[in-house]
Amino acid sequence: MTQDFLDKIWGDTEGYRCVVSGKMRHAFYQDQSQVSDFKSQLDHWFAPTIFNSQTRKAENAVSSKAFYLDIDCKEGSYEGITDACAAVLSFIEDCGLPSPTIVRSGNGIHVYFVLDKPVQSSRWLRTAKALQLACIEHGLKADHSVTKDIARILRVPGTFNYKDPKNPKPVELLTDITECTYEQLEEALSEYVYRVDLSDVAKEENARFAIDLPNTPKDAGQIAEGCGQLRRFRDSQGNLPEPHWYAGLGVLALCVDGEETAQAWSSGHPNYSKRATAAKFERAKEFAPTTCSKFAEVNPDGCKGCPYAGKITSPIQLGETLTAIDSVYIPTQDGQFTSGIYTASNNTPEKLPPPLAPEPYKVGKEGVYILIPATDTEPPVKEAILFHPLWVSRVMSAELGGSAEIELMWDDQWGERQSAQFAVSLLSSPQVFEGALGEHIITFFPNIRNVITYIKKGIQHWAKHNKKEIVYGKFGFTEDRAGFVIGTDIIRSGSRGNANISTRIDRDQLRRCSEKGSLDSWREATRLIDEPRFWPHRMCVLSCFGSPLLALSGNEGSVLSLAGVSGGGKTTAADIGISAFAEPEAFNINPRSTLKSFYERWRQAGNLPVAIHEAATISKELLSILTLDAANGKARDTMTQDSRLNNSGSWKTLTILTSNQHLLEFSSAVLPDAAKARILEIPFTSDSAMPLSIGRPVHSILRKNHGIAGRLFLDYVMAHQDEIACLVDERVQKLEPTVDSVHRYNVWLIAAASVAGEIAQALGLIDFQIEDAIENAIKVLKHQSDTAKPLEDRIFALISEYTNKYQESIGAKADASNGWLTPPRGEARGRVDFVAGIQDRISIPVKMLKQFAMEEGLDARSLDEALPTKKNVRLSAVGTQVHCYVISPWPGD
Numbered sequence: 001m002t003q004d005f006l007d008k009i010w011g012d013t014e015g016y017r018c019v020v021s022g023k024m025r026h027a028f029y030q031d032q033s034q035v036s037d038f039k040s041q042l043d044h045w046f047a048p049t050i051f052n053s054q055t056r057k058a059e060n061a062v063s064s065k066a067f068y069l070d071i072d073c074k075e076g077s078y079e080g081i082t083d084a085c086a087a088v089l090s091f092i093e094d095c096g097l098p099s100p101t102i103v104r105s106g107n108g109i110h111v112y113f114v115l116d117k118p119v120q121s122s123r124w125l126r127t128a129k130a131l132q133l134a135c136i137e138h139g140l141k142a143d144h145s146v147t148k149d150i151a152r153i154l155r156v157p158g159t160f161n162y163k164d165p166k167n168p169k170p171v172e173l174l175t176d177i178t179e180c181t182y183e184q185l186e187e188a189l190s191e192y193v194y195r196v197d198l199s200d201v202a203k204e205e206n207a208r209f210a211i212d213l214p215n216t217p218k219d220a221g222q223i224a225e226g227c228g229q230l231r232r233f234r235d236s237q238g239n240l241p242e243p244h245w246y247a248g249l250g251v252l253a254l255c256v257d258g259e260e261t262a263q264a265w266s267s268g269h270p271n272y273s274k275r276a277t278a279a280k281f282e283r284a285k286e287f288a289p290t291t292c293s294k295f296a297e298v299n300p301d302g303c304k305g306c307p308y309a310g311k312i313t314s315p316i317q318l319g320e321t322l323t324a325i326d327s328v329y330i331p332t333q334d335g336q337f338t339s340g341i342y343t344a345s346n347n348t349p350e351k352l353p354p355p356l357a358p359e360p361y362k363v364g365k366e367g368v369y370i371l372i373p374a375t376d377t378e379p380p381v382k383e384a385i386l387f388h389p390l391w392v393s394r395v396m397s398a399e400l401g402g403s404a405e406i407e408l409m410w411d412d413q414w415g416e417r418q419s420a421q422f423a424v425s426l427l428s429s430p431q432v433f434e435g436a437l438g439e440h441i442i443t444f445f446p447n448i449r450n451v452i453t454y455i456k457k458g459i460q461h462w463a464k465h466n467k468k469e470i471v472y473g474k475f476g477f478t479e480d481r482a483g484f485v486i487g488t489d490i491i492r493s494g495s496r497g498n499a500n501i502s503t504r505i506d507r508d509q510l511r512r513c514s515e516k517g518s519l520d521s522w523r524e525a526t527r528l529i530d531e532p533r534f535w536p537h538r539m540c541v542l543s544c545f546g547s548p549l550l551a552l553s554g555n556e557g558s559v560l561s562l563a564g565v566s567g568g569g570k571t572t573a574a575d576i577g578i579s580a581f582a583e584p585e586a587f588n589i590n591p592r593s594t595l596k597s598f599y600e601r602w603r604q605a606g607n608l609p610v611a612i613h614e615a616a617t618i619s620k621e622l623l624s625i626l627t628l629d630a631a632n633g634k635a636r637d638t639m640t641q642d643s644r645l646n647n648s649g650s651w652k653t654l655t656i657l658t659s660n661q662h663l664l665e666f667s668s669a670v671l672p673d674a675a676k677a678r679i680l681e682i683p684f685t686s687d688s689a690m691p692l693s694i695g696r697p698v699h700s701i702l703r704k705n706h707g708i709a710g711r712l713f714l715d716y717v718m719a720h721q722d723e724i725a726c727l728v729d730e731r732v733q734k735l736e737p738t739v740d741s742v743h744r745y746n747v748w749l750i751a752a753a754s755v756a757g758e759i760a761q762a763l764g765l766i767d768f769q770i771e772d773a774i775e776n777a778i779k780v781l782k783h784q785s786d787t788a789k790p791l792e793d794r795i796f797a798l799i800s801e802y803t804n805k806y807q808e809s810i811g812a813k814a815d816a817s818n819g820w821l822t823p824p825r826g827e828a829r830g831r832v833d834f835v836a837g838i839q840d841r842i843s844i845p846v847k848m849l850k851q852f853a854m855e856e857g858l859d860a861r862s863l864d865e866a867l868p869t870k871k872n873v874r875l876s877a878v879g880t881q882v883h884c885y886v887i888s889p890w891p892g893d
Contacts, residue, residue, distance in 0.1 A: 001157060001158050001173060002037075002038060002156060002157055002158035002159075003032075003035075004177065005156075005157050005158075005173065005177060006032055006035065006046065006156075007032065008065075008114055008177050008179070009046075009048050009065055009066050009112070009114060010032050010048070010050065010065065011065045011117070011118055013050045013062065013063055013065070013118050014030075014050075015030070015050035015051055015052055015062045015063075016028040016029070016030060016050065016051045016052070016053065016054055017029045017030070017032055017035070017046070017047070017050065017051075018046065018047040018049075018051060018056045018153070019035055019036075019044065019045070019046050019047075019156075020044070020045040020046070020047075020056075020153050021040070021042050021043065021044050021045075022042040022043065026054075026056060028051075028054040038156055038158060038159045041160070041162070041168075042162065043155070043159070043160075043161065043162050043163075044155065044156040044159040045153035045154060045155055045156065046153060046154065046156050047151060047152065047153045047154075048064055048065070048066045048068060048112075048152075048154065049061045049062075049063070049064045049121075049150050049151060050062045050063050050064070050118070051151075056151050056153070057151055058121075058149070058150050058151045060151075061121040061124075061150045061151060062120075062121060063118035063119060063120050063121060063124070064118060064119065064121065064124045064150060065114065065115045065117065065118040065119075066112050066113065066114045066115060067112070067113040067115075067124070067127065067128055067131055067147075067185065068110060068111060068112050068113070068146070068147070068152070068154060069088070069110070069111040069131075069135065069140075069142040069143075069146070069147055070105075070108065070110055070142060070143040070146040070147075070152075070154070071084050071087075071088065071108050071109050071110075071111065071140075071141065071142045071143070072107060072108040072141075072143065073107060073108045073109070074107065074108075077108075077141045078108075078141060081104060081108075081109060081174075084108065084109050085102060085109065085174070087140060087141070088100065088102070088109070088111055088140070091134075091135070091138050091140045094138060094596070095134055095138070095188055095189065096188045097113065097185065097188045097189075098113065098178070098180035098184050098185065098188070099175075099178045099180070100112060100113055100175070100178070101113075101114055101173070101175055101176070101177050101178055102173075102174040102175045103154075103155070103157050103171065103172070103173055103174065104169075104170070104171065104172050104173075104174055105154070105155045105161065105171055106155065106160070106161025106163065106168075106169035106170070106171055107161065107163065107169065109174070110154050110155065111142075113131075113180060113185055114177060114178065114179050114180070115179065115180065115181065115182050115185070116179045116180065116181055117182070119182050121150055123182075124150055125148060125150060126193065126196060127182075127185060127186055127189060127193065128147055128148040128150070129148050129192075129196045130186075130189040130192035130193040130196050131147055131148075131185075131189060131192070132144050132147040132148050132431075133192040133196060133431055133432060133435065134189055134192045135147060136429050136431065136432060137192075137429070137432050155171045156171060157171050157172055157173050158171065158172070159171050192435075196435070216320055216321065216322055216364070216366050216369060216382065217255070217256045217321055217322065217323055217364075217366070218254050218255045218256065218316055218319035218320065218321065219255065219256060219319045219320075219321045220234075220251075220252055220255040220256070220257075220258065220261045220319065221234075222318060222319045222321065223251060223255070223315050223316065223318045223319040225318075226308065226315070226318040226374050226379075227251075227306075227308075227315035227318055228302050228303070228305075228306060229244070229247070229248070229295040229299060229302040229303065229315065230248055230251055230315055232244075232299075232302060233245065233248035233265055234265050236268065237265060237266070237267055237268020237269065238265055238266035238267065238268050238269040238272060239268055239269050239270075240299075241298070241299075243298040243299075244295075244298050244299045244302075245266070245269075246280060246284065247290045247294055247295055247298050247299075248262075248265075248290070249262055249280055249281050249284035250284045250287055250289055250290030250294075251289055251290050251314070251315050251316050252265075252281070252284075253281060253284045253285040253289070254289050254316055255316075255319060256321070256323075258281070259278065259281050262277060262281050263277055263278070289314045289315075289316040290314060290315070290316075291313055291314045292306075292309070292312065292313060292314060292315065293313075295315070307376060307377045307378075308374075308378075308379045311378070311379050312379045317379055317380070317382075318374055318379060318380060320369075320371055320380050320382045321364075321371070322362050322363070322364025322365070322366055322367075322369060322371070323364045323365040323366060324364060324365075325355055325363060325364060325365060325389060325411075355389070355391035355393070355409070356391065356392070356458070356461055356462055356465060357391055357458065357461070358454075358457040358458055358460065358461035360372045360381075361385065361454055361457070361458075363389050363390070363391050364389060365389055365411070366387070366389070367384065367385070367386045367387040367388055367389055367390075367444075368384075368385040368386040368388070368389065368390060368391075368454060369382055369383060369384055369385060370382070370383040370385060383450075384445075384446055385445065385446075385450050385451060385454050386442075386444070386445045386451055386454070387444035387445065388410050388411070388412070388442050388444060388445075389410055389411045390408055390409070390410035390442065391408070391409060391410070391458060392406055392407070392408060392455060392458035392459055392461070392462045393407045393408065393409035393419060393462075394406065394407035394462070394466075394469060394500070395407075395459050395462045395463055395466070395469065396421075396469045396470060396471035396500045397468055397469065397470055397471065398470070398471055398473060398502070399470060399471075399472060399473065399474075399478065399479050403423045403424065403425055403473070403502065403504065404423070404424040404425075404471070405421045405422060405423055405424060405471045405500075405502055405503060406421065406422055406424055406455070406459060407419055407420070407421050407422075408420060408421075408422060408455070410440075410442065412441065413441065418440065420440055420503075421471075421500075421502070421503045422436060422503065423502075423503060423504075424459070427452050427455065427456060430448045430449055430452060431448075433448065433452060434448045437451075469500055470500065471500045471501070471502050472485045472490070472499050472500060472501055472502060473502035473504045473505065473604070474505070474603055474604050474605070474606040474651075475487075475505075475513070475604060475605055475606040475607070475608050476548065476551065476605070476606025476607030476608060476651075476652075476653070477548070477551055477552070477606070477607055478490070481552075481721065483499075483718070484548065484607075484714050484717070484718055485499045485501075485606070486513060486581060486582075486608065486707075486710065486711060486714065487499075487501075487510060487513035487514050487515075487582065487707070488501055488510065488514075489711065491711065491714045491715060491718050492718060493718045493719045493721075494718075494719060496711075496715075504604075505604055506604075509586050509604070512582055512583035512585055512586035513581070513582040513583070513586045513707070514582070514583075514707055515706075515707040515708050515711065516583075516704065516705060516706050516707060516708075517704045517705025517706065517708065518705060518708065519705075519708045519709055519712070519765070521701055521704065521705040522579070522580075522701065522702075522705040522706065522708060522709055523709075523764075523765070523766065523767045524701055524767070525576055525579075525697075525698045525701040525702060525705075526538075526541065526576065526766045526767045526768050527767035527768060528694050528697065528698055529541075529573075529576070529690075529694070529698075529768060530767060530768035530769060532772060533687055533688045534569075534688060534690070535688070535772050535773045535776050536562065536568075536573065536682045536683070536684055536688050536773075536776075537569055537572070537573035537576070537688075537690065538768050538769075538770065538773040539682055539753065539773040539774070539776070539777050540560065540562060540573035540574055540576070540577050540656065540682070541573065541576050541577040541580070541766065542577075542753040542754070542756060542757040542760075542770060542773060542774070543558075543560050543577065543609070543654055543656075543749060543752075543753045544574075544576075544577025544578055544580060544581075544609040544654060544656075545577070545580060545710075545713060545753070545756035545757065545759075545760050545765075546654070546749065546752030546753040546754075546755065546756035546757075547607060547608060547609040547653050547654035547752070548607045548608070548714065548717060549717070549724060549725075549728055549752040549755060549756055550607070550652050550653065550654070550748060550749070550752050551607045551652035551653075552717065552721055552724060552725050552728070553724075553725045553728035553729055553732075553748070553751075553752065554725070555652070555728075555732075555745075555748040555752070556631060556632055556633045556652055556745065556748070557630055557631045557632065557633040557651060557652050557653050557654065557655065557745075558631060558654050558655070558678075558680070558745050558746065558748055558749035558752075559627055559630050559631050559654075559655050559657060559678050559679045559680070559745070560654060560655070560656050560657070560679075560680050560682065560749065561615070561656075561657045561658075561659070561662075561663050561664070561679045561680065561681040561682065562574065562656060562657070562658045562659075562682055562684055563657075563658075563659050563660070563661060563662040563663060563664075563681055563682070563683060563684065564660070564662070564683050564684030564685055564688075565660070565684055565685060565686050565689060566660050567689055567690070568684035568685070568686075568688060568689045568690065569684065569688075569689065569690030569694075569695060570613075570658040570659075570684050571611075571613055571658055572690060572695055572698055572699065574611040574613070574656045574658060575611075575698075575699070575702055576698065576702065577609060577656070578608075578609055578610075578611060578656075579702045579705075579706040579707070580706075580707075580709040580710035580713065580765075581608050581609070581706075581707060581710030581711075582608070582706060582707050582710070583706050583707075584611070584702065584706075587605055587608060587609060587610045587611060588610070588611050588612075588613065589601045589602075589610055589611070589612045591612050591613065591614050591615055591617045591618045592617070592618075595622060595625070595626075598622075598626055598629075599629070602629075602630065602633075602651045602653065602655070603650070603651055605651060605653050606651055606652075606653065607651070607652055607653050608653060609653060609654040609655075609656060610653060610654070610655055610656070611655075611656040611657075611658065612655065612656070612657050612658070613658045614658065614659060615657035615658060615659045615663065616659040616660065616661040616663070620670050623663075623666075623670060623671060623675075624670065624671050624672055624675045627663075627671065627675040627678060627679060628674065628675050628678065630655040630678075631655075631678035631745045633650055633651050633652045633653070634650045634651075654749065657679075662681060662683070663676075663679060663681060664676050664679065664681050664784070673742075674742075677740075677742040677743055677745070677746075678745045678746070679746075680745075680746040680749055680750070680777070680780065680781060680784070681780070681784065682777065682780060683780070709760070709765040709766075712763060712765060713756070713759065713760055713763065713765055716759060716763060717759070724755060724759070727755045728748075728751050728752055728755050729751075731750075731751035731754055731755060732747055732748060732751045735747050735750060735751060735778065735781075738778075738782060739781055739782055739785035740785045743781060743784065743785050746781050746784070747781070750774065750777050750778060750781060753774065753777070754770070754774045757770035757773075757774065758770070792866065795862070795863065795866045795867070798849075798852070798853055798856060799842075799844070799849075799887065801852075801856070802829075802830075802844065802849060802852050803830070803842070806829040806830065808824070808825045808826070809824050809825060809826055809827060809828060809829040809830070810824060810828075810829055810830035810831065810832060810842075811823050811824035811828060811830075811831050811832070811875060811876060812831070812832045812833075812834065813831060813832070813833055813834070814833075814834050820877055821834065823876060823877060824875065824876050828875035828876040828879055828882075829844070829845065829848055829875075830842060830843060830844040830845070830848075830875065830884075831843045831873060831874075831875045831884075840888060841886055841887060841888030842886075842887050842888075843871070843873040843875070843884040843885065843886050843887075844884055844885050844887070845875070845882045845883065845884050845885075846863075846870060846883050846884060846885055847883075849863060849885060850863060863885065867885040867887060869885065869886045869887070869888070870883060870884065870885055870886065871883075871884060871886050872884070873886065
């Protein structure tokens with residue numbers, strides 16, 4: 001085992017292989033077959049890397065054929081091997097990494113990603129940094145220093161860990177040795193490789209330009225207050241010896257408005273000439289800045305008693321300042337800036353105060369610096385933090401279960417104002433936050449940790465001067481039900497406002513969740529389905545309007561299945577309903593998504609409807625789980641790495657499943673009865689199919705018009721919450737007694753849809769009739785409820801309905817007399833036999849009962865299983881014998 005493992009890790013690359021034993025005794029081999037068998041009772045380690053000399057240093061690394069993680073199982077990490085392996089596998093699944101090779105190290109595990117061929121050390125380090133970044137971001141509790149250490153040694157499988165000599169622990173393989181390609185690993189980590197590259201570029205640029213660039217402006221007046229030599233220049237208006245005057249020009253040459261200041265401060269000399277002063281100023285710029293030693297040479301008395309003597313080298317150091325950013329303009333409503341100015345409704349540009357910066361930080365056009373003014377004894381302090389003018393412009397606390405966020409604002413390299421939101425949690429990981437800044441081309445700074453300290457203090461400073469703001473990480477009702485978040489809007493009773501939306505919500509989805517076009521145009525799409533045959537389509541639209549009412553009335557989620565013929569308009573029906581609130585694509589979920597992706601999309605939708613098209617393509621393992629969770633409105637809790645329950649979020653919304661297959665016909669092995677009971681399946685038949693003459697204009701309308709009707713609907717809902725909740729409850733109480741209680745989710749859906757339909761109709765949001773859609777949906781529900789009963793009960797009910805419907809066509813005969821008590825009228829449809837005046841059995845023609853079963857939606861094949869007795873029976877005195885089911889005793893006896 002040991003030799004096979006080392007052969008896979010080392011490969012056949014030329015170079016030195018390192019093995020370490022006992023008290024760190026190093027041995028090097030050019031041929032791994034020469035490596036000892038590790039049988040001595042010592043600790044044994046090996047370096048997965050190949051070196052170019054017999055020295056285990058990173059600079060001597062040639063190549064490596066493996067990436068690795070070192071994970072301990074101890075207090076503060078993972079409780080045991082099982083927990084550690086589970087965390088690793090979850091991390092690998094989330095990142096899409098290839099299968100690992102796992103080794104029990106004695107007190108933890110080593111995780112290897114073994115390559116099929118080696119990679120050079122520079123490429124290895126780049127990807128190792130990305131792997132380290134992925135571990136940090138996903139919270140995997142590995143020793144992150146090991147991950148990117150190419151010279152690291154790890155324990156050899158097949159040996160023992162003697163950290164506790166009295167209780168040595170075996171080092172052993174827990175999995176097979178699997179290989180992957182470097183390309184597979186790099187593709188899975190592509191996001192993190194990109195961030196590493198941005199970070200490395202920033203560091204190279206900082207090193208190339210040094211921390212003093214760009215240079216900060218200098219204030220001549222500030223210098224004159226601290227320097228006696230320049231103060232004399234100013235106060236005398238240039239009436240001083242020419243060497244002293246010229247030395248002063250050498251300082252003013254680097255100051256803000258230096259030439260204008262030089263002219264003003266020189267104008268008092270008897271021989272003052274503007275042209276001569278300008279010429280001398282230009283000459284002085286070539287030699288600036290004048291040093292303190294030069295001033296002492298031309299005017300020794302002027303430097304006597306200077307408190308900064310020996311602490312500065314030039315008076316220019318006393319003038320540190322920044323170019324002020326006078327005002328910050330309010331962004332437009334879509335979050336963008338238009339020429340730096342937002343024009344309000346009265347066409348008056350609105351401005352905010354200058355950037356708030358905590359002391360001792362200063363923000364100017366040159367960037368962010370620590371600037372501490374000079375004192376009577378100490379010169380000013382200047383330290384570069386960022387070479388971008390950047391500041392905290394907003395701090396937002398999260399709603400329950402979310403993450404607090406900050407908005408940073410800055411001027412980019414082209415002088416355009418930008419802003420972006422960041423999760424506060426990113427500040428705890430310098431490397432991750434550095435990558436996040438890099439994505440916005442904020443790359444020039446000496447030290448990321450100093451930037452983070454500045455932003456943390458900026459958060460505290462902002463909070464002292466501003467009211468608390470909330471950031472919303474999902475759509476739907478707020479936690480206090482005082483508002484409803486949809487797109488960037490928050491709708492309250494009687495008003496609408498802008499909502500701070502978390503970066504957790506995809507920006508493309510946020511863009512699609514907007515208003516476009518006109519209500520009248522959108523209503524035209526609803527008018528096109530105002531035909532009796534399109535009742536399934538209209539029921540879907542009503543259900544979408546009813547989605548927010550599920551939560552409002554205290555109910556859970558609902559699942560609406562649109563199933564039937566291809567081309568029936570199922571997708572179109574869902575699109576019309578969702579387009580009331582947003583572009584349909586904003587709330588479509590790919591059926592091939594992972595379970596976590598489903599949960600996150602549901603959580604973000606909150607109380608707005610979502611659609612999953614081609615639902616039958618969902619993996620059979622997930623279908624029942626997703627159906628139950630969609631209706632129950634809560635993801636399954638998972639255990640975090642520190643043994644706490646992780647709440648993955650909740651929702652109360654409508655989930656629309658479209659499919660050519662009827663989901664309720666799936667076997668119980670695929671979709672158990674509990675899941676089926678949560679689905680209201682509306683049939684789409686050839687009779688209700690939507691022709692292209694209607695489908696095409698509907699799609700054209702939805703592309704240009706969406707999001708308006710839903711907001712008007714929510715305006716009304718937010719102003720009448722209690723009244724609407726009572727209406728939904730009344731409909732539920734009226735409908736519940738007519739169906740089995742397991743179908744309560746579907747009862748909630750129909751009740752919410754009917755109330756929502758009446759509201760939408762009264763507000764003029766839809767242009768179709770609603771009554772037949774609701775009535776047909778109720779019939780579908782009752783049928784589902786009946787067909788969901790045990791087979792024996794359903795067949796008993798079927799026979800009862802048959803005998804009631806055809807009672808005049810069913811004859812009655814007494815066996816003893818062989819005479820007819822009651823002959824059948826018309827076509828004979830059955831016969832009841834009496835013995836001693838008591839009903840003994842009933843005979844029903846097989847063909848007729850099967851036909852009746854199919855008409856009632858019951859699988860006719862089930863009759864043969866439940867009614868095994870068949871005989872040829874004469875159903876009338878004049879007729880021939882007919883093949884019948886013979887049922888005895890009579891059902892119900």
